[in-house]
Amino acid sequence: MIKLTTPLTEEKIKDLKMGDNLLLTGTIYTARDAAHERLIRLMEKGKKLPIELKDQIIYYVGPSPAKPGRVIGAAGPTTSYRMDPYTPKLLDVGLKGMIGKGDRGKEVVESIVKNKAVYFVAIGGVAALLSKCIKEAEVVVYEDLGSEAIRRLKVEDLPLIVAIDSKGNNLYEIGRRMYLEKAEDNAYLD
Amino acid sequence: MRRIECKDIISAIKKACMDANYYIPEDLVSTLKKRYEEETWPMAKNILERIKENIEIAKKEEIPLCQDTGMVSVFVEIGQDVQVTGGSLEEAINEGVRQGYMEGYLRKSVVKDPLNRINTNDNTPAVISYRIVPGNKFKMLIAPKGFGSENMSRLKMLKPADGVQGVKDFVIETVERAGANPCPPIIVGVGIGGTFDKVASLSKKALLRPLGERNKDEFYKDLEEELFYKINKLGIGPQGFGGKTTALAVNIETYPTHIAGLPVAVNINCHVARYKEVEL
Numbered sequence: 036m037i038k039l040t041t042p043l044t045e046e047k048i049k050d051l052k053m054g055d056n057l058l059l060t061g062t063i064y065t066a067r068d069a070a071h072e073r074l075i076r077l078m079e080k081g082k083k084l085p086i087e088l089k090d091q092i093i094y095y096v097g098p099s100p101a102k103p104g105r106v107i108g109a110a111g112p113t114t115s116y117r118m119d120p121y122t123p124k125l126l127d128v129g130l131k132g133m134i135g136k137g138d139r140g141k142e143v144v145e146s147i148v149k150n151k152a153v154y155f156v157a158i159g160g161v162a163a164l165l166s167k168c169i170k171e172a173e174v175v176v177y178e179d180l181g182s183e184a185i186r187r188l189k190v191e192d193l194p195l196i197v198a199i200d201s202k203g204n205n206l207y208e209i210g211r212r213m214y215l216e217k218a219e220d221n222a223y224l225d
Numbered sequence: 226m227r228r229i230e231c232k233d234i235i236s237a238i239k240k241a242c243m244d245a246n247y248y249i250p251e252d253l254v255s256t257l258k259k260r261y262e263e264e265t266w267p268m269a270k271n272i273l274e275r276i277k278e279n280i281e282i283a284k285k286e287e288i289p290l291c292q293d294t295g296m297v298s299v300f301v302e303i304g305q306d307v308q309v310t311g312g313s314l315e316e317a318i319n320e321g322v323r324q325g326y327m328e329g330y331l332r333k334s335v336v337k338d339p340l341n342r343i344n345t346n347d348n349t350p351a352v353i354s355y356r357i358v359p360g361n362k363f364k365m366l367i368a369p370k371g372f373g374s375e376n377m378s379r380l381k382m383l384k385p386a387d388g389v390q391g392v393k394d395f396v397i398e399t400v401e402r403a404g405a406n407p408c409p410p411i412i413v414g415v416g417i418g419g420t421f422d423k424v425a426s427l428s429k430k431a432l433l434r435p436l437g438e439r440n441k442d443e444f445y446k447d448l449e450e451e452l453f454y455k456i457n458k459l460g461i462g463p464q465g466f467g468g469k470t471t472a473l474a475v476n477i478e479t480y481p482t483h484i485a486g487l488p489v490a491v492n493i494n495c496h497v498a499r500y501k502e503v504e505l
Contacts, residue, residue, distance in 0.1 A: 054268070069342075099292045099332040108330055109289040114373045114406050136373075136464065137406040158272055158464055159373065159408035160497045161279035162292040181344055182292075182332050194275070196268075196466070207405055207465050214266050214467025215460040 038192075042090035043131040048153050051197050053204035058192040059155075063092040063134070065186040067113050070177055071121040078124060085176040086185060089129035092155075096134075097182040098166070107172045107188075111162030112136040115154075119143050126150040134195060138207040147199055154199035156206075168193040227304070227361040229505055231312035234365075238321025241367040241501040242297060243329035246289045249280050252436040253473070253498055260410065260470045269468025273410075276463070276496055291497045294331040295369030297322050297351040298429065304360040315353060318365075323347040334372070354426065368433055368500040374407035374493045380425055383487040392417060392489050393452065399491040400456050400472070405465020408495035410473045412436070413456065416490040419480035428492035431476040433500050438476075445477045452477075463496075473498075 039047060041061030051057070064086055066074070077084055095115055099108030115135030122133065123146035131152045136159035139147075147154060157165055171189035178184050198206045257280075261273040283290040299318055303309075309317075326333060326348035335349065336342040379399045383391045396415055403411070416427025439446040453475040462468025473496070482488060 056271075097292060097332065097334075099289050099294055100330045102288065102330045105288075108332070109283075109292040109294075111292050113293065114376070116406065136408065138404060138465065156464065158275050160291045160495050161275050163283035163286065163288045163290055164275060164279040166288065167282065181346070182334075210268060210466035211460050211462065212467075214269075214462060218266060218460070218467075218469065 041092060043092055044090055045151050048131060048151055048201050051153050051200055053197055053200045053206050053209065055197040057195055057197065059195055060191050063094050063188050063190060064175070065094050065096050065188060067095050067097050067183055068117055069180050069183045070185050071118050073177060075121050075124055088125060090131050092132035092134060093125070093130060094134040094188065099182070107166055107169045109162035110166045110169055112157045112159055115139055122146065126152050138205070139199060144199055144203050144205060147201065148203040151201045153197060153201055155195040156198040157193070157195055165193065227307050228310050229307055229363050230310055231314070231317035233505055234314065234317040235321040235324065237365065237503045237505060238299070238318055238367060239325040239328070241503050242322055242325030242331065242369060245367055245369055245499040245501040246294045246329065246331055247287050248284050249290060249497065250500065254280060256436045256473050257496065260473065264468055264470050266462060266468040268466045269462045269470055272463040273470065289331060291371055292332055293334060293371035293373065294326070295371045295499070296335055297348065298368045298370065299351045299353045300366040301353060301355045302362070302364040303355060303357055304362045305357050306361040307363050318351055318353055319349045322349050322351045363505045364502065366433060366500060366502050370499070371495060371497070374411065374495040377403035377407040378428070378492045380488070380490040382421065383489055385485070385487050387487060389448070391487065395489050396452055396491055397455055401459060403493055404461060407493045409461055409465060410463055410470045410496050412473050412494040412498050413452070413475045414492040414494065415475065415477045417477060417479045417488070418482035419488060421488060423480055424488035424490040427478040427480055428490035431478040432492055432494045432498065434476045436474050440477050445479060449475045449477050
């Protein structure tokens with residue numbers, strides 16, 4: 036199993052290939068719909084962003100509240116395509132990785148290639164399991180957004196899959212095609 | 226006349242919201258286990274294994290299976306010989322949701338207005354539907370559902386001439402377009418007939434049928450099986466990375482319709498298909 040640490044430099048990204056299973060350790064940021072919208076609005080006004088994005092990873096997650104004594108509640112990925120309109124703009128200012136679930140649009144894939152970035156997938160709906168890899172969590176900004184606030188997370192061995200690598204190879208297209216070509220017994224009746 | 230107190234409704238809803246988000250129904254656990262054993266594609270098998278692990282962790286530690294603890298649908302079946310006392314039934318249901326989501330550390334995912342989007346901060350209101358039936362029973366089916374899968378659901382008013390082929394094409398096309406987004410393996414609820422609004426609720430109702438239970442009508446049972454076969458043949462697989470486990474079930478519910486129409490709705494549910502039934 037590949038072990039990856041943050042920050043996510045181009046050197047590290049170069050070795051990541053579509054379909055790789057890996058364990059991520061280090062600091063990442065959370066942001067989903069509402070936080071993305073605010074970041075982009077700041078950029079449009081030419082203002083400084085509240086977080087430095089260079090070589091960083093954004094995790095698309097809106098965690099459930101932490102129970103007493105816990106760092107965070109359930110924390111699995113949300114569907115990524117909703118962030119597609121914003122992602123290329125963030126990649127252009129240095130963001131190197133995104134963690135989410137589901138396929139990305141053409142423009143995002145092109146921007147990933149152009150900026151030598153990577154799109155990771157965490158398994159959707161296994162939020163209790165993923166929460167155990169989060170060791171620290173603190174709100175950085177946009178506390179008013181509640182679950183959607185931008186948080187800084189310290190993760191340890193967070194299990195991820197490389198869905199789109201820096202060459203633009205896309206597991207959503209290729210994985211399924213490979214299965215359909217290779218699997219003989221690819222369906223069953225109940 | 227049988228009396229049911231609002232305070233009992235509140236505590237039943239509260240507990241059901243928490244239980245539904247921590248524990249998956251047994252029929253789903255056993256179906257996932259069976260699919261895991263039958264899956265041969267390595268990536269798919271690995272994902273199904275994680276899904277099974279997640280179910281164990283959520284249960285043991287009483288934390289939500291998924292961070293999207295959903296918007297709550299409540300289906301109430303009230304016997305006509307039942308009288309609800311001590312307040313408003315609708316307020317009692319919403320109070321139960323409020324308490325369940327606050328005390329259960331569940332995510333508050335509801336905004337008060339669809340365009341102005343201010344969070345209500347207590348996950349209310351629920352979407353409630355009532356059915357009055359003979360007798361003195363009082364049943365509630367509580368189903369919190371995430372929006373990853375809700376967003377992939379579709380409705381179409383087909384022409385009668387489109388017939389069963391039109392229905393099949395629409396269902397398959399909807400699952401194909403949804404791809405990885407609704408967190409496969411999915412459950413596919415199909416509503417056919419009724420009116421524009423009725424068909425949507427039929428498709429949601431279809432999702433709440435216990436897994437493995439087929440439509441009682443032979444024609445629709447066969448249609449369910451055919452669609453199940455064809456959907457799994459698509460090869461989308463768990464999380465969309467290929468595999469034979471795309472759907473865990475296809476359930477169809479129907480209702481009489483108008484001579485000029487053939488409404489069809491497809492409501493998709495993720496593998497964290499939550500519901501809890503309570504009877505008071």
